[in-house]
Every structure is written in C-alpha cells, then in structure tokens.
Amino acid sequence: xxxxxxxxxxxxxxxxxxxxxxxxxxxxxxxxxxxxxxxxxxxxxxxxxxxxxxxxxxxxxxxxxxxxxxxxxxxxxxxxxxxxxxxxxxxxxxxxxxxxxxxxxxxxxxxxxxxxxxxxxxxxxxxxxxxxxx
Amino acid sequence: xxxxxxxxxxxxxxxxxxxxxxxxxxxxxxxxxxxxxxxxxxxxxxxxxxxxxxxxxxxxxxxxxxxxxxxxxxxxxxxxxxxxxxxxxxxxxxxxxxxxxxxxxxxxxxxxxxxxxxxxxxxxxxxxxxxxxxxxxxxxxxxxxxxxxxxxxxxxxxxxxxxxxxx
Numbered sequence: 001x002x003x004x005x006x007x008x009x010x011x012x013x014x015x016x017x018x019x020x021x022x023x024x025x026x027x028x029x030x031x032x033x034x035x036x037x038x039x040x041x042x043x044x045x046x047x048x049x050x051x052x053x054x055x056x057x058x059x060x061x062x063x064x065x066x067x068x069x070x071x072x073x074x075x076x077x078x079x080x081x082x083x084x085x086x087x088x089x090x091x092x093x094x095x096x097x098x099x100x101x102x103x104x105x106x107x108x109x110x111x112x113x114x115x116x117x118x119x120x121x122x123x124x125x126x127x128x129x130x131x132x133x134x
Numbered sequence: 135x136x137x138x139x140x141x142x143x144x145x146x147x148x149x150x151x152x153x154x155x156x157x158x159x160x161x162x163x164x165x166x167x168x169x170x171x172x173x174x175x176x177x178x179x180x181x182x183x184x185x186x187x188x189x190x191x192x193x194x195x196x197x198x199x200x201x202x203x204x205x206x207x208x209x210x211x212x213x214x215x216x217x218x219x220x221x222x223x224x225x226x227x228x229x230x231x232x233x234x235x236x237x238x239x240x241x242x243x244x245x246x247x248x249x250x251x252x253x254x255x256x257x258x259x260x261x262x263x264x265x266x267x268x269x270x271x272x273x274x275x276x277x278x279x280x281x282x283x284x285x286x287x288x289x290x291x292x293x294x295x296x297x298x299x300x301x
C-alpha cells in the first residue's frame with residue numbers, strides 16, 4: 001500500500017516534468033521558427049515586391065507589360081512550399097497588392113492608377129499586363 | 135508543503151524568464167527586419183509626372199484641362215477613391231502670364247501642403263513626401279504663355295496582413 005502511494009507520487013512528478021519539457025520545447029521551437037522566417041528575409045522581400053510592383057504599375061502607361069524576376073525569393077518559396085500563384089495577388093478593384101511569403105500572412109500596398117491589371121507566371125517570372133480600364 | 139510552494143515560485147519565475155526572452159527576441163527581430171522601406175518620394179514624383187503628362191502634350195496644354203467639366207481622374211487614369219483617401223494629394227494650378235489663377239484643382243489631403251513645408255526645414259519621420267513642378271506652356275487661343283504648377287504628395291502606408299487560421 002505504501003509502495004503504491006510512492007508510485008503515484010513518482011508518476012505525477014514524471015507527468016509534470018514531461019509537460020514542463022514539452023511546453024518549453026513548444027515555446028523555443030515557436031521562437032526559433034519566428035527568427036528563422038524573419039532571418040530568411042521573407043518580411044523584407046514581401047515589402048520590397050509589394051512596393052516595387054505598386055510603383056511600377058503607377059509609373060506605367062496602358063498596354064505595358066512588366067516582368068519581375070523571382071530569383072531572390074525562389075529559395076523562400078521552395079523552403080516554405082508556397083504555391084507561386086498565391087504569392088502575388090493584385091486586386092485592381094480595390095487597388096491593392098498583397099505579397100505573401102509565409103503561411104501566416106503577407107504585406108499589402110495600395111496603388112493609385114486606374115488600370116485593368118492581369119497577372120501571370122511564365123518561366124518563374126511574374127508578368128504583369130497593364131491595359132486601359134473600360 | 136515547502137517543496138510544493140518552492141516549485142510554484144519556480145514555475146512563475148520560469149514563465150517570467152520565458153516571457154522576457156520571447157519578448158526581447160521577437161521585438162529585436164521585428165525592429166531589425168520590419169523596418170519600413172519608404173517609397174513615398176518616388177510615388178509623389180510619379181503622381182506629379184503623371185498629372186503633368188496628361189495636362190500637356192509636346193509643349194502645349196491639353197485645352198480640355200481648362201474646361202469646367204474636365205475630369206482629371208479619367209484623363210490621367212487615377213482612382214478617385216484612392217487619391218481622395220488621406221494618403222495622397224494633388225493640386226493643379228494654372229496661372230496666366232500676369233500670375234492670375236485661371237484654374238485650380240485640389241484632391242486628397244490638403245494638409246500635405248503645410249506638412250511638406252514643415253518637412254523642408256525639419257526632420258519629420260511620418261510626414262508625407264511631396265513633389266512640385268512648374269512649367270510654362272503656350273496656349274493657342276490666348277496667344278500667350280500660361281504656367282502650370284503641380285503639387286503632389288504621398289504618405290501611402292503599407293500594411294502587414296495576418297491570415298486567420300494560418301499556422
């Protein structure tokens with residue numbers, strides 16, 4: 001009987017220690033993931049591409065095609081297993097560009113030109129076609 | 135009993151240590167990588183060039199621009215809702231050779247004129263960036279030159295979007 005009680009106390013101690021270690025592991029892995037995703041410059045490139053595309057659209061004239069190389073973010077897209085089609089979204093009704101290089105979110109930026117904008121991906125390059133809004 | 139109390143104090147202390155570590159790492163990374171890339175000066179230049187381009191052609195003014203029903207947004211292919219939001223400003227003033235105002239158009243946030251005047255003389259971090267241009271154009275029907283002055287400003291802000299339900 002006495003032995004059983006000691007066994008129960010030992011079990012509780014082991015459970016508490018395991019929970020403590022698991023919680024610590026979760027905390028430090030979340031921290032590591034955040035630092036890793038920030039360190040691969042995804043946060044910076046999201047902003048660079050969003051603002052680059054917005055200023056390129058605003059300075060372009062109708063019937064222009066703009067091609068963006070994606071070499072700098074290729075590594076991020078592969079490591080994060082992102083769908084390239086969903087990385088760039090351009091809403092020509094709300095005039096917003098959203099660049100998403102992570103699973104948690106992205107960076108959006110407004111452009112002021114009233115054009116019809118079509119986006120396509122060709123040979124790992126982003127092609128933006130600007131035409132007059134009817 | 136004492137051991138249990140000690141464990142409780144230790145766990146509270148440990149949570150505090152983790153919180154300090156977490157907050158300091160996240161905030162320092164955020165400060166380092168989340169720095170804003172400011173393209174407002176470039177946007178103000180693009181906006182003023184765009185307006186100038188649709189008001190003039192080969193050294194002559196687009197005469198429609200002096201009409202009452204001239205629609206700057208349609209002519210220059212600008213979105214009215216975006217320009218009229220508080221992040222942009224356009225002021226077009228046409229003056230005759232006697233420096234009298236023939237036409238004036240203002241859209242967006244008018245406080246940019248004062249803000250940019252302040253920014254010329256002082257360091258101001260979150261103030262708009264502006265671009266001003268003044269050109270002399272020959273006007274056929276007046277047989278005289280007019281001055282077209284364009285003032286454009288941008289304080290466009292990007293936004294970090296968080297996708298709900300994402301890992």
